[in-house]
Amino acid sequence: MAPVLQQVKDTAGDRITVLKMDIDKNPGFTHRYGVQAVPTLMIFKDGQIIWRKSGVVPAHEILQYLNTVMS
Numbered sequence: 001m002a003p004v005l006q007q008v009k010d011t012a013g014d015r016i017t018v019l020k021m022d023i024d025k026n027p028g029f030t031h032r033y034g035v036q037a038v039p040t041l042m043i044f045k046d047g048q049i050i051w052r053k054s055g056v057v058p059a060h061e062i063l064q065y066l067n068t069v070m071s
Contacts, residue, residue, distance in 0.1 A: 007059040
């Protein structure tokens with residue numbers, strides 16, 4: 001997922017922040033957000049999850065969703 005996330009960041013620029021979480025080192029995050037599969041992608045807006053998907057997601061799908069919520 002690293003290349004996909006980098007592509008998303010390069011395209012969206014400063015409009016977004018991309019964070020990667022190691023769930024083995026942060027088990028509290030896993031429990032708090034109910035992560036059951038890796039990778040799990042989440043988009044937050046104003047502290048709330050507005051999009052979530054497990055598995056590999058292509059950059060164009062992430063960017064398409066970001067464009068709808070950032071317009």
